[in-house]
Amino acid sequence: MRTLLSFCYLIILTSFISCGEKTQNKTEDNAVISEQDTTEIMDSVNNKVVLFYGNSLTAGMGLDPNEAFPALIQEKLDTLGMEYKVINAGLSGETSASGKNRVSWVLKQKVDVFILELGANDGLRGIPLSETKKNLQDIIDTVKSENPDTVIILAGMQIPPNMGPEYSAEFKNLFPQLATLNNLMLIPFLLENVAGIPELNQPDGIHPTAEGQRIIARNIWPIIQKAISE
Template identity: 60%
Template sequence: MIVVRSCVAALLALALSACNSNTTADAPAAAPAAVPARTPATPPTAATGKKRLLFFGNSLTAGYGVEPDQAFPGLIAEKIDSLNLKYEVINAGLSGETTAGGRSRVGWVLRQPVDVFVLELGGNDGLRGLPLTATRSNLLAIIDTVRRRSPGAQIVLAGMQIPPNLGVAYAADFKALYQEIAKERDLVLIPFLLEGVGGERRLNQPDGIHPTPAGHRIVARTVWTVLQPLI
């Protein structure tokens, strides 16, 4: 398991609310389940030699309130293009998604194999106080589906944290859940996706919960630190 250094950001309530489907911000209809972050001129084939990097998550991945190329998956795609790496980047983020929802649609998203799969889900579960046993079961099912459909894929798990509104023990167990799953399934782990962004007013939109383009740039750097050695 590879772990990227993380510090717990202050005011997690604002940051983690970005994924809450009950907020006004997540109310608009979401984009299709899988949308290329940067649409290639031709689909990736054996002839083009391009591999697939897929981001699978909720409104944070979908980039609510910013242009597609300003969200962190789009910024990763731009970085990959600048380095002439042979990857197609696909943004499969869906605002308001829970782990149960992700479990139900991951098979459809993986109709074509992927080489790197970034899993960013669970924040909505925690904010709703859903049983951690269910969140764990859903995340494991998603991971198992990826490995069944794309046996050679590298899987990156983006950890999330929640405020102690539902109890300190629940918040601590929620945070530890990602570490446990990453260790159990030998995944690459980002302990906290929103490191340096969560709760920072200047890095979030007027709603106080979705990152601005500047916030997404910080998230992209956090993610790139993990992805660079993989690709």
Template identity: 60%
Template sequence: MRNLRRFGAIMIVLMLFSCGGKTEKQPENKTSEEAKTETETKESEKDVILFFGNSLTAGMGLEPSEAFPTLIQNRLDSLGYDYEVVNAGLSGETTASGKNRIDWVLKQNVDIFVLELGANDGLRGIPLKETRQNLQDIIITVKTKNPDTKIVLAGMQIPPNMGQDYTSEFKNIFPELAEKNDVALIPFLLEGVAGNPELNQPDGIHPTAEGYKIVRENVWSVLKDKLEQK
């Protein structure tokens, strides 16, 4: 009986030591979780550059890696900028459909917003007043959502199919909106590419991979002034 009591006492002591050992390991587990959270927080702290546009932004006809937003991401990475590029280009997008989609896109935090819309409006002959108002509404929505978001507007031009007056007024929409809203302007997104068969796909509208390298430079020449080195 005495031996049984002694055995029971030893087992209690061992159990206490065992519990104590587990208690001492808890801080290690907590530290590991904190480290994981810290890493995730650092990744989420990346500033976001969102390209909001149509097939020109989406890179229609090419691999996603060849579209100009990805080329901009590569440039940022090579120069040590801590930005995440989001390609929100959607083929066939007009300013009206973009206006309807903007609230959904802005559910994430956006530090730099590059607006590239209007080309499909022009090719379809949509009334210029409507195109201008839709672009204005998108800009207002972005500013309302976050007044600190830097906005870059991509200028666009179209062939004279719709007549000289329409073509000329369409071209003027972009610099006029940029001035009115005090936002940066890429004068013409396709400068040096439009009209060159060697730099465009067979449809004559969408750039080739080589054409997009020039588009990247057109964008970068304006975008670089909006970046912050961390």
């Protein structure tokens, strides 16, 4: 049943394309933090840094930024007395190509844990998988080049089958392949236990509600915790 619901959700996700295009001219407004704000944060933070780098799912589109799962991970770290600063560098409408172009300025200081959540918008636009894979690999290479000690976590995503079963299957497999190739930690499916459940998604059927964000945070916390321990 969960699989069926997930595919229903993924079919709804096709509207991601139009959503991204409508917000393209408001990209900076939709960002959780601006470049200037990020610079100020990074200049003032002495703690270790966990940086979430993704699209509107990471940004918490439609919600208060404090309800997005990166903020909830910060709350967990604070509760445990762990001296880490979480930075939400999610940007609505982000593709792997645009993510590759802006990754350098979010690495202005040492990042200890880097969570890469990009690719969904590529798949929904039918961008060749070879391009998406190359862009994600370039982002990974940039992070490793800036700081070889950074622990990188790759967040997996799925796309609807109406893009073609072969394309959809290859897209799903792209993330574990990259994780294996680069020896990265993997979140198999970011929206596990949230996708396809109406009450856990906003009226657009795309973006999780505050409760959906809490489930995502609980699901990914063990991986974040393991990354920190390493």
